[in-house]
Amino acid sequence: MIRVQSDPIDAGAMLDGFQSGRTDIGAVVCFTGLVRDASGGAHVSTLELDHYPGFTEKMIAGVEDEARKRFDLIDVLIVHRYGRMAPGETIVLCAAASAHRRDAFQAADFMMDALKTDAPFWKKESGADGERWIEPRDQDHADRARWRASR
Amino acid sequence: MIRVQSDPIDAGAMLDGFQSGRTDIGAVVCFTGLVRDASGGAHVSTLELDHYPGFTEKMIAGVEDEARKRFDLIDVLIVHRYGRMAPGETIVLCAAASAHRRDAFQAADFMMDALKTDAPFWKKESGADGERWIEPRDQDHADRARWRASR
Amino acid sequence: MTRILYFGKLRDAAGRASQDAAPPSDIATVGQLIAWIGADRPDLADALSQPSVRVAIDQEIAAGPDAPLAGAGEIAFMPPMSGG
Amino acid sequence: MTRILYFGKLRDAAGRASQDAAPPSDIATVGQLIAWIGADRPDLADALSQPSVRVAIDQEIAAGPDAPLAGAGEIAFMPPMSGG
Numbered sequence: 001m002i003r004v005q006s007d008p009i010d011a012g013a014m015l016d017g018f019q020s021g022r023t024d025i026g027a028v029v030c031f032t033g034l035v036r037d038a039s040g041g042a043h044v045s046t047l048e049l050d051h052y053p054g055f056t057e058k059m060i061a062g063v064e065d066e067a068r069k070r071f072d073l074i075d076v077l078i079v080h081r082y083g084r085m086a087p088g089e090t091i092v093l094c095a096a097a098s099a100h101r102r103d104a105f106q107a108a109d110f111m112m113d114a115l116k117t118d119a120p121f122w123k124k125e126s127g128a129d130g131e132r133w134i135e136p137r138d139q140d141h142a143d144r145a146r147w148r149a150s151r
Numbered sequence: 152m153i154r155v156q157s158d159p160i161d162a163g164a165m166l167d168g169f170q171s172g173r174t175d176i177g178a179v180v181c182f183t184g185l186v187r188d189a190s191g192g193a194h195v196s197t198l199e200l201d202h203y204p205g206f207t208e209k210m211i212a213g214v215e216d217e218a219r220k221r222f223d224l225i226d227v228l229i230v231h232r233y234g235r236m237a238p239g240e241t242i243v244l245c246a247a248a249s250a251h252r253r254d255a256f257q258a259a260d261f262m263m264d265a266l267k268t269d270a271p272f273w274k275k276e277s278g279a280d281g282e283r284w285i286e287p288r289d290q291d292h293a294d295r296a297r298w299r300a301s302r
Numbered sequence: 303m304t305r306i307l308y309f310g311k312l313r314d315a316a317g318r319a320s321q322d323a324a325p326p327s328d329i330a331t332v333g334q335l336i337a338w339i340g341a342d343r344p345d346l347a348d349a350l351s352q353p354s355v356r357v358a359i360d361q362e363i364a365a366g367p368d369a370p371l372a373g374a375g376e377i378a379f380m381p382p383m384s385g386g
Numbered sequence: 387m388t389r390i391l392y393f394g395k396l397r398d399a400a401g402r403a404s405q406d407a408a409p410p411s412d413i414a415t416v417g418q419l420i421a422w423i424g425a426d427r428p429d430l431a432d433a434l435s436q437p438s439v440r441v442a443i444d445q446e447i448a449a450g451p452d453a454p455l456a457g458a459g460e461i462a463f464m465p466p467m468s469g470g
Contacts, residue, residue: 011166019162024189027184031181034170035174088173099187
């Protein structure tokens with residue numbers, strides 16, 4: 001399931017809702033990405049995410065589909081926030097459920113790498129040092145390329 | 152932090168408590184392992200975990216220490232349950248927090264592999280087909296060996 | 303009428319998030335559209351032409367500057383994406 | 387007095403989770419303790435001697451059957467562990 005929302009993400013409630021009441025899931029890997037108050041040495045007071053309504057959901061759904069093809073998954077949840085947020089708030093929650101843990105770990109890892117470079121969001125950090133747009137780091141592109149090389 | 156408890160694990164509350172109120176964490180990977188109602192084709196109605204009070208906590212603390220040495224982590228939480236539990240209940244919650252996501256992913260993955268073979272718990276499954284003790288699968292030993300080969 | 307969307311730093315470069323435009327009928331490709339938009343804004347034309355910019359035509363990623371507009375209703379200019 | 391603990395399937399094999407024992411003073415190693423415990427229980431001696439069984443002496447993993455008991459207060463016999 002995909003959700004793109006401006007409301008705060010309640011990580012605990014999302015995780016509980018995702019894994020509760022099922023007896024076929026053996027492993028859940030739940031990634032949360034949070035706003036840090038410092039980024040590359042610069043102070044951050046606000047992070048603002050721009051997105052492209054409709055297209056953003058479509059591209060994230062593509063990431064979910066590819067994860068389900070690559071790994072043996074029971075369920076997937078991706079919740080992504082847009083708009084303004086403060087340090088400590090959750091930007092993204094990405095969870096994968098499987099019978100055995102390796103599929104869940106790899107799927108969550110893959111989905112986050114894919115979201116970092118392929119999900120239509122644009123981040124602007126603001127802080128004491130001014131504003132700046134954030135782009136994927138070289139490390140993010142290298143992480144994404146790991147999955148192109150294999151399978 | 153390490154907790155070994157017979158009470159049910161409230162996964163959402165654990166995740167919230169772990170990541171809330173901090174502005175230095177950029178990434179949290181939270182693994183939950185749950186009781187499945189089927190295992191290797193056999194029906195499971197109850198899973199019972201035996202442990203060794205004191206020694207179990209000590210061995211899990213060793214896993215946390217090794218993870219903190221290997222990876223750049225801000226915090227670690229391992230909550231492990233013992234006693235009797237039913238399908239759908241959480242057996243273990245293992246979370247790692249870091250500035251960037253790769254450390255959190257690798258640490259959670261490493262800690263789960265280490266817990267699978269090195270944490271003093273003994274599992275007995277009961278179901279329509281009777282009772283059986285569960286031992287690590289070959290895959291678990293292979294997973295654990297990945298970390299001995301590297302670093 | 304074509305709706306043109308600018309995201310991220312391209313929104314700053316364009317000075318707006320979107321515009322409704324009626325390009326002449328001989329504007330047939332993404333590259334021609336950029337040249338037409340940037341006729342009096344060379345800085346914007348340059349920003350939109352960067353190889354890192356991806357273009358979506360009616361919410362489908364375009365192959366490159368030669369991609370045909372083919373009567374598209376919505377063209378989006380997207381700098382490098384950064385989700386997660 | 388030495389407290390002997392049996393975990394997992396070894397608890398089933400021993401028929402109990404623990405016992406308090408007073409081994410004679412010439413029982414100096416893990417291997418000798420197993421032989422003494424299993425003097426009239428060859429099935430139990432065999433189960434405790436499996437290479438997959440790990441032994442903890444006062445909550446420290448013992449190196450092998452030659453590990454000295456050295457006045458230990460607590461000896462634990464542990465079949466393959468399976469956490470997580």
